[in-house]
Amino acid sequence: MQERQVQRRDDATHPAGKKGPVRRRLRTGAALLATIALLAGCQSVFDQAYTPNVSPSDSPQIVDEVQKDDPRAQMGAREHPRIVASYGGEYRDAKTERLVARIAGALTAVSENPNQSFRITILNSPAINAFALPGGYLYVTRGLLALANDASEVAAVLSHEMGHVTANHGIERQRREEAEVIASRVVAEVLSSDLAGKQALARGKLRLAAFSRQQELQADVIGVRMLGEAGYDPYAAARFLDSMAAYSRYSAVDPDNDQSLDFLSSHPNSAQRVDLARRHARNFGVEGSVGDRGRDYFLAGIDGLLYGDSPQEGYVRGQTFLHGGLGIRFDVPEDFRIDNKVEAVLATGPGETAIRFDGVAAGDNNSLPNYLTSGWVAGLQPETVREITVNGLPAATARASAERWDFDVTVIRVNDQIFRFLTAVPKGSTALDSTAQLLRNTFRRMTPAEISALKPLRVRVVTVGPEDTVASLSARMMGTDRKLDLFKLINALPVGATLSPGQKMKIISE
Numbered sequence: 001m002q003e004r005q006v007q008r009r010d011d012a013t014h015p016a017g018k019k020g021p022v023r024r025r026l027r028t029g030a031a032l033l034a035t036i037a038l039l040a041g042c043q044s045v046f047d048q049a050y051t052p053n054v055s056p057s058d059s060p061q062i063v064d065e066v067q068k069d070d071p072r073a074q075m076g077a078r079e080h081p082r083i084v085a086s087y088g089g090e091y092r093d094a095k096t097e098r099l100v101a102r103i104a105g106a107l108t109a110v111s112e113n114p115n116q117s118f119r120i121t122i123l124n125s126p127a128i129n130a131f132a133l134p135g136g137y138l139y140v141t142r143g144l145l146a147l148a149n150d151a152s153e154v155a156a157v158l159s160h161e162m163g164h165v166t167a168n169h170g171i172e173r174q175r176r177e178e179a180e181v182i183a184s185r186v187v188a189e190v191l192s193s194d195l196a197g198k199q200a201l202a203r204g205k206l207r208l209a210a211f212s213r214q215q216e217l218q219a220d221v222i223g224v225r226m227l228g229e230a231g232y233d234p235y236a237a238a239r240f241l242d243s244m245a246a247y248s249r250y251s252a253v254d255p256d257n258d259q260s261l262d263f264l265s266s267h268p269n270s271a272q273r274v275d276l277a278r279r280h281a282r283n284f285g286v287e288g289s290v291g292d293r294g295r296d297y298f299l300a301g302i303d304g305l306l307y308g309d310s311p312q313e314g315y316v317r318g319q320t321f322l323h324g325g326l327g328i329r330f331d332v333p334e335d336f337r338i339d340n341k342v343e344a345v346l347a348t349g350p351g352e353t354a355i356r357f358d359g360v361a362a363g364d365n366n367s368l369p370n371y372l373t374s375g376w377v378a379g380l381q382p383e384t385v386r387e388i389t390v391n392g393l394p395a396a397t398a399r400a401s402a403e404r405w406d407f408d409v410t411v412i413r414v415n416d417q418i419f420r421f422l423t424a425v426p427k428g429s430t431a432l433d434s435t436a437q438l439l440r441n442t443f444r445r446m447t448p449a450e451i452s453a454l455k456p457l458r459v460r461v462v463t464v465g466p467e468d469t470v471a472s473l474s475a476r477m478m479g480t481d482r483k484l485d486l487f488k489l490i491n492a493l494p495v496g497a498t499l500s501p502g503q504k505m506k507i508i509s510e
Contacts, residue, residue, distance in 0.1 A: 333438055361416065
């Protein structure tokens, strides 16, 4: 959930306005909340202050020139700002940019088209993805960098995407759908819904980064050749495909995990691709005996990399949502799961109970009871509206009913903002009062000390000590209740793996 100013719209804050696959665990909650969240024409205060940096990269370590007279580059330049915005802006960190530039530079030197220049953009997204646009625009997310374990694996991803560019795959696809149609569709979707617009590319609606299976296999072949000729371990491509398969299995365990923004949504993973990558890598020698993995300088380059939610979206810590920029926090019941989305915070619990939390600019709404009855809640029961205070803050609450659901609606004013809780339960459920009351009891302003102490999660590189084990290091992981699984995943540890003193491992911590 970001702090970005958005245009007035009809469905941007409406749960039903969310497009693309719906997380299974949230499906019921989102659907029932959509029954009453008729939030037409409201501006989100979560989107108030943050403006993503969507200007072209100006770091001297990043390629800053593309062919100015090349129509392919013009297409990439036109779509670049929208794509960057769809992934939360650029991730700007000089150390990480130098790392990616070092890898890209080695690959560019062995490109099939020496006249092709490339612009590499690191996207500020926890999603695990990479893709290319015509004209040499390459994108890699910080989430993918966090999953990779050495420079050769990132090189495998980038060389694959460079292969799409040098093989003109984007132009072949463009012939099937005119660029003007693509561009106009991007504009329409960005304006119609902030979430749909942000995820339009990754959802495949624009097909800007979608290629055929044959094109994917061709890019694999080009990529492996580039890896070997650049001096990297040519088996890194197959190795990272295996890591992606492990990531897919890890994500499948979590029904709330949405892979639509991830690499596997547009890059088919199959045994055929892994086998093909290994066969072509054998042209350079036996696995384990050729090429540089670049693990040490890679780990140094990602040490401190932002992981998970960015500060602009707020943080989920256990059963608590905290937003330092807005200076607010609240808790959900112990058996609930929080999902921090761009347009709202959603939480689901047992018995089909669901919570939606968002906010709007207060504007000239001086009376909270009047705001509740102003028509944005369908099925509101006017006789239940009452004015209250929530931890010293002016508030109002009411009940609503629609079909087979009962709702508690609570609005709380903080300065020029109105925060809104919508709690939904099946009709007759006794969970409504207790759930809504917990939200009201725990919603409060954060203290300056709490805001100062709130820190994002980062990738931390640690050296294995004599007493360290997989269990002891994984116990230091933060931000997940599947510490061991995630530790093994981000370090590509096989079943039964043991650690040796002096090894470098990644953990997730503040």
